[in-house]
Amino acid sequence: MSELHPVLTEVTRRIAARSADSRRVYLERVAAAAQDGTSRSGFACSNLAHGFAGITGGDKAALRALRKSNVAIVSSYNDMLSAHQPLQEYPAWIKDSVRAAGGVSQFAGGVPAMCDGITQGREGMELSLFSRDVIAMSTGVALSHEMFDAAVLLGVCDKIVPGLLIGALSFGHLPSILVPAGPMSSGLSNKEKARVRQLYAEGKATRDELLDAEAASYHSPGTCTFYGTANSNQMVVEVMGLHLPGASFVPPGTGLRRALTEHAGRRAVEMAKGEGYTPIAHIVDEKAVVNGVVALLATGGSTNHTMHLVAIAAAAGIELSWDDFSDLSAIVPLIARVYPNGSADINHFQAAGGVQFVVGTLLDAGLLHGDVTTVAGFGLDRYRQEPVLADGELVWVDGPGHSLDLEVLRPASDPFASDGGLRMLSGNLGRAVIKVSAVAPENHVVEAPARVFTTQEAFQEAFQAGELDRDVVVVVRQQGPQANGMPELHKLTPPLGVLMDRGHKVALVTDGRMSGASGKIPAAIQLTPEAAVGGPLGRVRDGDVLRLDATAGTLEVRVPAEELAARPLVDFPPTAHEWVGTGRELFAALRRTVGPADRGATVFGPITADHFAPVTHH
Numbered sequence: 001m002s003e004l005h006p007v008l009t010e011v012t013r014r015i016a017a018r019s020a021d022s023r024r025v026y027l028e029r030v031a032a033a034a035q036d037g038t039s040r041s042g043f044a045c046s047n048l049a050h051g052f053a054g055i056t057g058g059d060k061a062a063l064r065a066l067r068k069s070n071v072a073i074v075s076s077y078n079d080m081l082s083a084h085q086p087l088q089e090y091p092a093w094i095k096d097s098v099r100a101a102g103g104v105s106q107f108a109g110g111v112p113a114m115c116d117g118i119t120q121g122r123e124g125m126e127l128s129l130f131s132r133d134v135i136a137m138s139t140g141v142a143l144s145h146e147m148f149d150a151a152v153l154l155g156v157c158d159k160i161v162p163g164l165l166i167g168a169l170s171f172g173h174l175p176s177i178l179v180p181a182g183p184m185s186s187g188l189s190n191k192e193k194a195r196v197r198q199l200y201a202e203g204k205a206t207r208d209e210l211l212d213a214e215a216a217s218y219h220s221p222g223t224c225t226f227y228g229t230a231n232s233n234q235m236v237v238e239v240m241g242l243h244l245p246g247a248s249f250v251p252p253g254t255g256l257r258r259a260l261t262e263h264a265g266r267r268a269v270e271m272a273k274g275e276g277y278t279p280i281a282h283i284v285d286e287k288a289v290v291n292g293v294v295a296l297l298a299t300g301g302s303t304n305h306t307m308h309l310v311a312i313a314a315a316a317g318i319e320l321s322w323d324d325f326s327d328l329s330a331i332v333p334l335i336a337r338v339y340p341n342g343s344a345d346i347n348h349f350q351a352a353g354g355v356q357f358v359v360g361t362l363l364d365a366g367l368l369h370g371d372v373t374t375v376a377g378f379g380l381d382r383y384r385q386e387p388v389l390a391d392g393e394l395v396w397v398d399g400p401g402h403s404l405d406l407e408v409l410r411p412a413s414d415p416f417a418s419d420g421g422l423r424m425l426s427g428n429l430g431r432a433v434i435k436v437s438a439v440a441p442e443n444h445v446v447e448a449p450a451r452v453f454t455t456q457e458a459f460q461e462a463f464q465a466g467e468l469d470r471d472v473v474v475v476v477r478q479q480g481p482q483a484n485g486m487p488e489l490h491k492l493t494p495p496l497g498v499l500m501d502r503g504h505k506v507a508l509v510t511d512g513r514m515s516g517a518s519g520k521i522p523a524a525i526q527l528t529p530e531a532a533v534g535g536p537l538g539r540v541r542d543g544d545v546l547r548l549d550a551t552a553g554t555l556e557v558r559v560p561a562e563e564l565a566a567r568p569l570v571d572f573p574p575t576a577h578e579w580v581g582t583g584r585e586l587f588a589a590l591r592r593t594v595g596p597a598d599r600g601a602t603v604f605g606p607i608t609a610d611h612f613a614p615v616t617h618h
């Protein structure tokens, strides 16, 4: 095993040190819950009878007699996300494979799933980030029946995998395994899709031409093929050891996908009890969290994970910070070029060597912890292997061991860039995140006068009116978690791209967020503190000179501190948004309780040792 990089060791050490109390208390609770054995063994008869009343056939007797392990299925199937549509048939497959492995299985609950592609730029996007925590709560509702010895979690996209994980970690004593569905086949290239979008933004393409391009890009069941948040999820959770090795990017509708799904059911039974007992709390530890951050950085993954991974870690009693991302990004090389960080898509990535290659080259470079517990057993080395069907049997074979396309995947020893391309910016406006892996080097530093907006629509109108045809730092504020739920502002990318292609220096500064699929515009996002809680972003005015310097890691407004502080907060408290319609009135309580972006923007509050302390009833 290679010598671990000293920064990797140090970051892991300091995470463990700062999390010592909360992690200890979390693990004590997990151990106590595990002591109960199968919770249902302590049920009163009526509770237990209700628990198997809906079952028919032999499974009922097995459950009643507590003879067999009971596997919960939690699914985020719906027809709205192309990535989740294939999940419809998975529960039946899993029930069969669990039964064949000597267990029984119940569909414990469905969880909601939002397609960020459908809601992008629309009011529904203001529910998107909150949907992650709603999914966590819904997963909690499903597992709170306590009938279970293990869980299989079906999900793929942006907020869904983080939500399923956060919920499952509340039942840390349960062995849990994530099951994805895989990407759709490659359609129109992302580059061509982006080109037609910019033409449309300039009025040089018709709506029909745009719709043809979009429909040729997103064309069938399966995950969209850009490296956005959904595919970043698969990468991160596989390297965290929560997927079977190589499960992430096998296409839906294939024999291999079905075999992997069935094997996940078998693994759930094997992990449920006895020698193989593997609670999810023992998989998601400090090393796994660091491995997830490294996988994200090395592949230029979604900026949304600077919130999701913080929230997931917190659910396991682990405190992950933006400084951890920043310090790891400085030593983790960029080894993948997948759109928006290049022109290849996730299928090209898989063909070039996939997750197996990423794990192998990073392990060999001492940039991943190999001594970790996974759903496939102990040790990350097994994730160098890829699944294949040999005479109909699912087996794992050594992956290629080298990149099959150096345009898409590079070894850590000869990367595309020496650092992970995710940077933290700080200065007199607060702290922000920027992903530079998709930004041309000449655009890493932008200094220009600000033009301030509080809605995406106002920005689009100013763009269409030709008011932004110059060097400009576009500020879009009141887009933070407490303002309007922190929507992705990905729709700003095409017009900002037009301005950049006209030769202007352009940047975006916002307390909102972008999509994992956002790319070429230098964007300081997730600015914390947000304007809605009185952050200094609320004091910036049109014409102020802002400087975004991704190289130095700074974000400054060129206004003397005393003058800035003396300015009144503009549009504060946020009243620019009508918070009714499209269900937004249902989320008012979440807007009031949601935490800051640099602590995961969760509604579960900051995670401290008290959070996990046993409740002492007074």
Ligand SMILES: O=C(O)C(=O)C[C@H](O)[C@H](O)COP(=O)(O)O
Pocket (backbone or CB within 6 Å): 115, 116, 117, 118, 120, 157, 158, 227, 228, 229, 230, 231, 302, 488, 490, 515, 516, 517
């Ligand atoms: O990042 C992901 O995985 C996403 O789910 C969706 C993105 O947020 C974009 O909304 C979809 O990309 P576009 O088609 O360019 O709008």
Ligand code: SF4
Pocket (backbone or CB within 6 Å): 081, 082, 083, 084, 114, 115, 116, 117, 118, 157, 158, 223, 224, 228, 230, 231
């Ligand atoms: S990847 Fe994004 S756009 Fe595609 S189905 Fe999933 S949520 Fe929707």
